[in-house]
Amino acid sequence: MTRDQLVAGADPVSAAWIDLCDPSPAECAQIEADYGITLPSADALREIETSSRLRAVGDTLVMTAPLLTRDPAFPATEERWMIVPTGFILTPRVLVTIHYAPLAPLTSVAQAIGPTHSDSPAGLLLHVLEEVIDRAADQLEMVSEQISAISRRIFYGEIERQGLQRETALLRRAIMRLGRAYDRSARVRFMFLSIGRMAGFLAQRGKDRLDAGLEARLHTIINDITSLDEFEASLSARIQFLQDAATSLVNIEQNDVVKVLTVASVAGIPPVLVVGIYGMNFQHMPELSWQMGYPMALALCLITTLVPFVWFKWRKWL
Structure with missing residues (x-):
């Protein structure tokens, strides 16, 4: 019922x-x-x-x-x-x-x-x-x-x-x-x-x-x-x-994202250092009057960026 x-x-x-x-x-x-x-x-x-x-x-x-x-x-x-x-x-x-x-x-x-x-x-x-x-x-x-x-x-x-x-x-x-x-x-x-x-x-x-x-x-x-x-x-x-x-x-x-960001930040440190050095306003800097000074600085930034990437790749960290 x-x-x-x-x-x-x-x-x-x-x-x-x-x-x-x-x-x-x-x-x-x-x-x-x-x-x-x-x-x-x-x-x-x-x-x-x-x-x-x-x-x-x-x-x-x-x-x-x-x-x-x-x-x-x-x-x-x-x-x-x-x-x-x-x-x-x-x-x-x-x-x-x-x-x-x-x-x-x-x-x-x-x-x-x-x-x-x-x-x-x-x-x-x-x-x-x-x-x-x-x-x-x-x-x-x-x-x-x-x-x-x-x-x-x-x-x-x-x-x-x-x-x-x-x-x-x-x-x-x-x-x-x-x-x-x-x-x-x-x-x-x-x-x-x-x-x-x-x-x-x-x-x-x-x-x-x-x-x-x-x-x-x-x-x-x-x-x-x-x-x-x-x-x-x-x-x-x-x-x-x-x-x-x-x-x-x-x-x-x-963690993969953090790893990539870490590698990118580490690889960016050397070129920042190079730019910081050549951005100094000292009167006696030989490269300032050198005709190839600017291309040399750019090449140095590129090399110092690639070297950490090659190193991370070789160690299989990336």
């Missing part, structure tokens, strides 16, 4: 799952009165302590976890994601989910099972967790593809010999894309951490509500979370490596 069905006057007592999206105080009061439960507030859903996220009140399990969803404030073409704290209240009669922003996984599960399903509240909760994990795995796959594309751009010559300004701009964009990929994978891992604890809590405190089939599905969920968490850790390591590599390439490009 969705919030819209509840507002339309459907009987909540006959429902096995009630999904409340941004409920009003009156709707919360109705559910609390019908089932004898206390729904967590928006502030309570944001608590990060394990004791606040996982607790048993009689035969009711109260669990909260952050779920990842696309930020509706941005257009679909922009991959902006946000964490939505979500409450799961599991009783022998009903599963109540409460959140204060739309969540695509819950909508997808509700559409998939339909109104005539025969699942128990615990089975419905497992449906939700499976959908959440599937979507999170898709997120990690997209992050992996993004990282591979950035890796090819950095290490396989797509940004070489395009000019310093263009190369630096491309590397800057690569670093920004890596930062966004890391942010997404970190949010997925944060969600996995909470979902994993929630699944473990359910396996321990909700055994009496799980038949053999549901228990096997729950263990599969726990194993999937463990494997995906390891995959996310490897993605984070790759992202960190690529960020370091991109930063190092930017530093190398900057």
Whole structure:
């Protein structure tokens, strides 16, 4: 049962799952009165302590976890994601989910099972967790593809010999894309951490509500979370490596510029010295009255400029 069905006057007592999206105080009061439960507030859903996220009140399990969803404030073409704290209240009669922003996984599960399903509240909760994990795995796959594309751009010559300004701009964009990929994978891992604890809590405190089939599905969920968490850790390591590599390439490009400027400044010192000497206004300077004095000074400036360049080239400093 969705919030819209509840507002339309459907009987909540006959429902096995009630999904409340941004409920009003009156709707919360109705559910609390019908089932004898206390729904967590928006502030309570944001608590990060394990004791606040996982607790048993009689035969009711109260669990909260952050779920990842696309930020509706941005257009679909922009991959902006946000964490939505979500409450799961599991009783022998009903599963109540409460959140204060739309969540695509819950909508997808509700559409998939339909109104005539025969699942128990615990089975419905497992449906939700499976959908959440599937979507999170898709997120990690997209992050992996993004990282591979950035890796090819950095290490396989797509940004070489395009000019310093263009190369630096491309590397800057690569670093920004890596930062966004890391942010997404970190949010997925944060969600996995909470979902994993929630699944473990359910396996321990909700055994009496799980038949053999549901228990096997729950263990599969726990194993999937463990494997995906390891995959996310490897993605984070790759992202960190690529960020370091991109930063190092930017530093190398900057060092090359500094090296060229250093060589140019060093090569410019001798001719400045020559010009400074012959620019002195002493009365007795033999070259001042010499007919070839001016060409000799120009040639000396040229020679003293070329000699440092030849020296740097011979030492392979340039």
